[in-house]
Amino acid sequence: MVCPFCNPHPDCIVTKNALAYARFDAFPVTQGHILIIPFRHLSSFFDATDEERTALFDLVARCREIVAERYRPDGWNIGVNVGPAAGQTVPHLHVHLIPRYGGDVPDPRGGVRGVIPEKQKY
Secondary structure (H helix, E strand, C coil), X not given: XXXXXXXXXXXXXXXXXXXXXXXXXXXXXXXCCEEEEECCCXXXXXXXXXXXXXXXXXXXXXXXXXXXXXHCCCEEEEECCCCHHHCCXXXXXXXXXXEECCCCCCCCCCHHHXXXXXXXXX
């Protein structure tokens, strides 16, 4: 299988640093959904070096500014799926920065807890 995140086309890169890049998600959950991806191919967030994790979160902050200016969301979800049991479908580490908009779901309480729907509300 060819990794869709290795060797990104320069036109798809929104911003980057020495160790990672950001691109809009090809299958966005909301308008402005962006992925932050290390250049080095690794599957798990837990396999990233301290420098790579710092680079990823530097881009999360930078992308928040880019998306906020362009789309004016009302909130954010930040997430990483690690392993098939957690829903990871592309085996290359990537961080989701998902802008949220008032009314995009009937009741957003519980946010990322929604990965297990019956545990979202408390």
